[in-house]
Amino acid sequence: MRIKALKQVESRIELEFPSSSDAEIVLRAIEPEISGSPSERTSTEIESEGNILKISITAQDTTSLRASLNSYLRWVMLSNEILELKNLKN
Amino acid sequence: MRIKALKQVESRIELEFPSSSDAEIVLRAIEPEISGSPSERTSTEIESEGNILKISITAQDTTSLRASLNSYLRWVMLSNEILELKNLKN
Numbered sequence A, B: 001m002r003i004k005a006l007k008q009v010e011s012r013i014e015l016e017f018p019s020s021s022d023a024e025i026v027l028r029a030i031e032p033e034i035s036g037s038p039s040e041r042t043s044t045e046i047e048s049e050g051n052i053l054k055i056s057i058t059a060q061d062t063t064s065l066r067a068s069l070n071s072y073l074r075w076v077m078l079s080n081e082i083l084e085l086k087n088l089k090n
Helices: A020-036 A062-089 B020-035 B062-089
Strands: A008-016 A042-049 A052-059 B008-016 B042-049 B052-059
Touching (some): A020 A052, A052 A062, B020 B052, B020 B062, B052 B062
Antiparallel strands (some): A042 A052, B042 B052
């Protein structure tokens, strides 16, 4: 029987935005994605504190952690692109 | 001129192993990889505390954070595989 070496994996990501409103915009954009894609192998919390967006992920293994990290970071990248273009217009 | 929306990105990963010796083995295996692949856009610290391996990454953007995260998690996965097979043999 194969003994599981890695017991648990946790990751906390902090994303610093220029303003709290930017952080909140990204939070509101991403939150439905996170709650809409429940997974048995990971649990995720997302919150904003001032201009900092905090994403905490707990996973059973690195494979499921990587999958979640990649999805969330892709959503952050997309939101960030839109914010940058919006800032360009103002 | 495009105004950078995302100022800084930080990620802390904590990997819980069954024993401190397992965590140290993975630390010693991964450390040369991390110090051997310097990047201007990310800075990384790795340490073990008891049976917990801690990886802290600071990056300028989510793209470079994702690249680093993926590499380190791949190395952890590989080390973890070897530990599990080694545990199988003992």
